[in-house]
Amino acid sequence: MIRHLKILEYALSSLVRRKFKNLSIIVVYTLTISVLASILFLTHSLKLEASNILLEAPDVIVQKISAGRHDLIPAEYITKIRDIPGVGTAKPRYWGYYYDALTHSNYTLLGSDSNLTGLSLLKGSMPSDSGQCAIGKGVSDVRLTGIGREMILVDSKNTGVVFTIVGVFSSESSLLTNDLVILEKEDLIKFFGLKAGSATDIAVKVHNENEVQTVAGKIKQLLPDTRPITKSEIIRTYDTVFNWRSGMMLTIFSSALIAFCILAWDKATGISAEEKQEIGILKAIGWDTGDILVLKFWEGIVVSLTSFLLGIIAAFIHVFFLGATILAPVIKGWSVLFPDFRFVPYIDLYQIFVMGFLTIAPYIASTVIPSWKASVTDPENVMRG
Amino acid sequence: MIKHRFFIGVTLLEVIILSIFFFYSLASVQTRSRDEMPAKRQLVKLLELTDLAIWTEARYTRHPSQADLFTPFQEFPSSLEHFPAGSIIAPLKSAESTTMIFGR
Numbered sequence: 465m466i467r468h469l470k471i472l473e474y475a476l477s478s479l480v481r482r483k484f485k486n487l488s489i490i491v492v493y494t495l496t497i498s499v500l501a502s503i504l505f506l507t508h509s510l511k512l513e514a515s516n517i518l519l520e521a522p523d524v525i526v527q528k529i530s531a532g533r534h535d536l537i538p539a540e541y542i543t544k545i546r547d548i549p550g551v552g553t554a555k556p557r558y559w560g561y562y563y564d565a566l567t568h569s570n571y572t573l574l575g576s577d578s579n580l581t582g583l584s585l586l587k588g589s590m591p592s593d594s595g596q597c598a599i600g601k602g603v604s605d606v607r608l609t610g611i612g613r614e615m616i617l618v619d620s621k622n623t624g625v626v627f628t629i630v631g632v633f634s635s636e637s638s639l640l641t642n643d644l645v646i647l648e649k650e651d652l653i654k655f656f657g658l659k660a661g662s663a664t665d666i667a668v669k670v671h672n673e674n675e676v677q678t679v680a681g682k683i684k685q686l687l688p689d690t691r692p693i694t695k696s697e698i699i700r701t702y703d704t705v706f707n708w709r710s711g712m713m714l715t716i717f718s719s720a721l722i723a724f725c726i727l728a729w730d731k732a733t734g735i736s737a738e739e740k741q742e743i744g745i746l747k748a749i750g751w752d753t754g755d756i757l758v759l760k761f762w763e764g765i766v767v768s769l770t771s772f773l774l775g776i777i778a779a780f781i782h783v784f785f786l787g788a789t790i791l792a793p794v795i796k797g798w799s800v801l802f803p804d805f806r807f808v809p810y811i812d813l814y815q816i817f818v819m820g821f822l823t824i825a826p827y828i829a830s831t832v833i834p835s836w837k838a839s840v841t842d843p844e845n846v847m848r849g
Numbered sequence: 850m851i852k853h854r855f856f857i858g859v860t861l862l863e864v865i866i867l868s869i870f871f872f873y874s875l876a877s878v879q880t881r882s883r884d885e886m887p888a889k890r891q892l893v894k895l896l897e898l899t900d901l902a903i904w905t906e907a908r909y910t911r912h913p914s915q916a917d918l919f920t921p922f923q924e925f926p927s928s929l930e931h932f933p934a935g936s937i938i939a940p941l942k943s944a945e946s947t948t949m950i951f952g953r
Contacts (some may be wrong), residue, residue: 469853476852514901516886520894525915533917557897561908570905580895584888600902633892636885640892642902643911665915667897693914698899701914766856773863780870784877797934798906808881809874 468762471755475762478742490771492727497775497823498782499720502791504815505783507706509807514702517640518695522667523676525557525693526683534691536662541687545668548682550675556663558652562617562645567606569800571645573617575652585641587611588631591648598631602642602801617645620657627651638803668692716794724823731830740838747843756839757832764831768824776816784809904934 479486526545528537537556545554558575580590588611590598597615604610611632616624633641647655658664668683670676680692735743743756751759782788787805788795796802892898900912909916 472853472856476856480852510901510903516882517889517893517901518899520890521899522897525899527915529917534915555897561911570911572902572905572911574896576896583892583895585892602902602905637889637892639901639903640889640898643905644896644902646896693899698914702901705913769860770856770863773860773867777863777866777870780867784870784874795903795934797904797910799904799910799934801902801905803902809870809877811871811874813871 468758471758472762472766475759475766478759479763479766482738486767489727490767490774492723493767493771493823493827494774494778496720496724496727497772497819498778500717500724500819500823501776501779501816502782502788503717503720504819505779505809505811506788506791506795506807508812508815509783509810511703511706512810513639513808514706515699518699518702521695521698523670523673523695524668524680524683525698526554526666526668526687527691527693528665529689529691534665536659537665537690539661539663541690542666544686545666545683548679548686550671550679552669552671554666554668557665557667558649558658559664560652560656564607564617567800569602569606569643571603571643571801573645573647573652573655575649576646578648585634585637586631587634588629590631591646591651592630594648594651595627596630596648597627597651598633598644598646599629600633600641600644600801601635601638602803603645604629604632606801615645617655619655625655635804636806639805642803643801716791728826728830731827731834735834735838739835743835743838744843744845747839753836753839757836760832760835761828764828765824767831768827772820772824780809783807906934910934 526537526541528535528541539556542554542556545551560573562571562573563569564571576590578590578592583590586598588598599607599609599615607615609615609629611629613629615627615629617627619625627645627647631646633644652658668679670679676694676696680694683690683692746756746759747753782790784807788807792802792805899914902911904910
């Protein structure tokens with residue numbers, strides 16, 4: 465133990481002697497770890513948040529497919545779906561997209577029943593009458609408007625329609641409601657000029673959740689021009705969006721990983737003449753190969769452990785306290801309306817340990833192996849270079 | 850023998866900070882699951898929402914789960930992508946069980 469502490473003391477002195485070089489390695493290493501960890505924290509948090517929230521999504525959404533594209537679904541399909549054994553309710557959903565030329569942003573317009581009450585994440589109320597609307601925080605911010613004020617939207621006949629804002633969704637719900645504009649159902653049908661007796665899609669509730677897949681199969685059999693989307697598929701979508709194969713992981717994660725590999729490769733392909741000379745001197749004054757390997761092991765541990773821990777701390781602060789401000793523009797893309805992220809700090813210790821193993825171990829190996837090559841060479845030759 | 854004490858001290862401090870973050874995350878997840886999750890689920894249930902409002906730039910990025918089957922990110926992982934968010938979204942997994950019926 466004392467031997468290791470003494471070697472650690474020497475390793476630290478050796479690192480301090482080349483402080484600028486080692487400090488720059490620690491800075492780069494910490495940055496790489498913090499980028500990797502930020503992506504892992506962010507995607508894991510979003511994935512779990514999505515799968516927890518969307519548990520209450522409709523069991524099956526039935527879309528009509530026409531010429532390979534989503535089309536309006538006839539209302540008579542609802543009766544046919546309701547007749548399938550196991551189906552609880554089948555309700556039409558009315559929704560669509562609206563491009564607001566004023567702010568260059570896209571809204572999602574959703575028609576709701578006028579009797580919806582008790583939404584705790586809504587300030588104000590839901591539209592209960594024609595000419596009223598409730599909007600998401602993003603829409604409210606981008607239009608600089610709020611409860612009691614008016615919002616003009618241009619309908620399918622190119623006529624400006626005035627809606628009075630009666631409710632604004634709170635920022636806590638931004639992940640779900642940021643771009644929403646809720647209108648009264650009849651208002652929405654009129655606004656988009658939807659054909660009478662048609663809806664955007666149908667939301668189906670199935671009594672027994674084990675029968676959802678069977679019901680979806682039956683719907684597809686009964687109505688071949690439809691596409692049933694089950695709740696598990698919806699949740700699986702978000703699982704896929706944020707998994708390691710997703711573009712975000714592949715682009716940022718792999719660039720950070722490549723940066724780390726270059727760092728490790730640079731270390732592994734050779735040590736400086738000064739370091740070689742130091743090894744030669746140590747061997748000449750009586751250190752054996754084992755001692756030098758222990759010394760290099762401790763040097764590797766000091767740099768990699770410090771960088772790893774600092775990187776994880778920085779990533780945690782970046783994602784969970786600062787709302788991933790650096791990564792947000794990457795995720796944002798061209799979206800004008802983008803929610804303010806308040807990530808729930810779901811931490812997967814397994815991910816952290818795997819990342820620790822995949823970064824600390826190669827770095828230590830790349831520190832020890834070249835030194836081992838130098839330490840088994842004759843000290844005189846090593847000192848002479 | 851000062852440097853190694855300093856290093857061990859700094860490492861311990863980092864571990865303590867990380868432990869505090871870890872316990873903070875456990876508490877925070879618990880609090881938000883208790884306080885916010887029911888309200889969010891209520892919103893999803895009553896408004897029959899299917900997707901998160903993260904990317905509003907295109908139809909298939911606003912509602913990835915409801916998008917047409919033929920969209921760049923869903924059909925081909927390497928097909929050309931138009932919107933930046935589309936390149937962030939991974940292709941969907943193929944359906945677990947598929948039955949194909951042939952008829953004349």
